[in-house]
Amino acid sequence: PNPPLLRGGNESNVPLARGENESNSSLPKKEKIDLGVPVFELTMNDRTISQQGTGKISILSPAELEIAEVTADPGVARTGASTDFSRMTPLPKGTRATIIGREGEWIRLDYGAWIKASEVRIVKDSVPPRSIIRSARSRQVPGWTEVLFPLEIPVPVTVQEGERTFTLTLYNTTAQTDIIRLDDDPVISSLVWQQTSPLQVQYTFNLKSAQQWGYKLRYDGTTLVLSLKHPPANTSMMPNSSAKPLSGIKILLDPGHGGPQDSGGVGPTGYREKTVALIVSKLVREELVNRGANVVMTRVEDVDLDLPPRVEMIQKEEPAIAISIHYNALPDNGDAINTKGVGAFWFHPQAHSLGMFLHNYLVANLNRPSYGVFWNNLAMTRPAVTPSVLMELGFMINPEEFEWIVNPTEQQKLAEAIAQGITEWFASVK
Ligand SMILES: [Zn+2]
Incomplete structure (x- = not known):
């Protein structure tokens, strides 16, 4: 069937919300604005239906941001606002991110994931949590290599395992990195990194073996500690x-x-x-x-x-x-x-x-x-x-x-x- 046309020349797939405040250009900028419950209209073949939305739309005050700090160990990050949505990399306890949306018991964090409100505490701040990263270093503890990323604030992270790579992405982070020391290691062959977008730094570990044996992530204060397990000592x-x-x-x-x-x-x-x-x-x-x-x-x-x-x-x-x-x-x-x-x-x-x-x-x-x-x-x-x-x-x-x-x-x-x-x-x- 043909897709229904959306009214109002909206070229995206997002239905137009027609609230009472059609224009907000004259609204004061520093306070939270409640726009109320939106009404959605859909027109197809000259027939129009409308339905009231289930939530409210508000414009949050930019001077008083709500910041979530993960209190669960770890926090369960998901791709949407219910347990039906897929899990993303769990967020280490202490992670901070700006709240940019809410749906029921769920809150949306600025890097894109959703988390249950019960797994965070909320702090107010006037600036979003962002970090600079200047260096990284590694150390060995029995059975593991620990890679330390000193940050200014605990930012959200995701990891991805490849065939012979382990990739760590730090969100809300900008690099000012000049030097990284990484000596010979049982697991890591080399580490390369890249600022993949203005607020995302990606670290790719090239590994010595195709088989990976396990990893852990935690915040030690504001330092992210990534642990990579050594092969078993057989x-x-x-x-x-x-x-x-x-x-x-x-x-x-x-x-x-x-x-x-x-x-x-x-x-x-x-x-x-x-x-x-x-x-x-x-x-x-x-x-x-x-x-x-x-x-x-x-x-x-x-x-x-x-x-x-x-x-x-x-x-x-x-x-x-x-x-x-x-x-x-x-x-x-x-x-x-x-x-x-x-x-x-x-x-x-x-x-x-x-x-x-x-x-x-x-x-x-x-x-x-x-x-x-x-x-x-x-x-x-x-x-x-x-x-x-x-x-x-x-x-x-x-x-x-x-x-x-x-x-x-x-x-x-x-x-x-x-x-x-x-x-x-x-x-x-x-
Ligand atoms: Zn069973």
């Missing part, structure tokens, strides 16, 4: 080592669900996802320990465990990798007979290789059907401190696959394949 890789292949490597396993409140998916006989996830996770642990790994589990019994404590455990333990073990279900109207197979889920690009490898390995070596490899924004794939993947090993509600899921011999074979897949993946990314 002692079996040392010359003349007789150590087992995963020696020195910490792996976190997360058996999904648990406890009386959260059974996960339920199979045809009433058998529960939480039960088989725990059985298989323990078998995987045994296989990994046999290969020399140090294995940490989020639960070892049938206990209630919410997602936030599982995520906190990943952040505290800082394992080399984290794997969440699940079995899949379908909505009530799903096709239980024809839906089956192994699924892998990743969120940060650093977890993609591990998810893809394990999926392919199980499909090829156990002759399992493939459900697919998915980018997915899940609580257990979101931790950035390590490559975090979630495996859905099969469908509880598929009668044929269910037989395989509950068979103890097959569970043992599956655990061996997962552990061997992990071992071969580590060898492949060295």
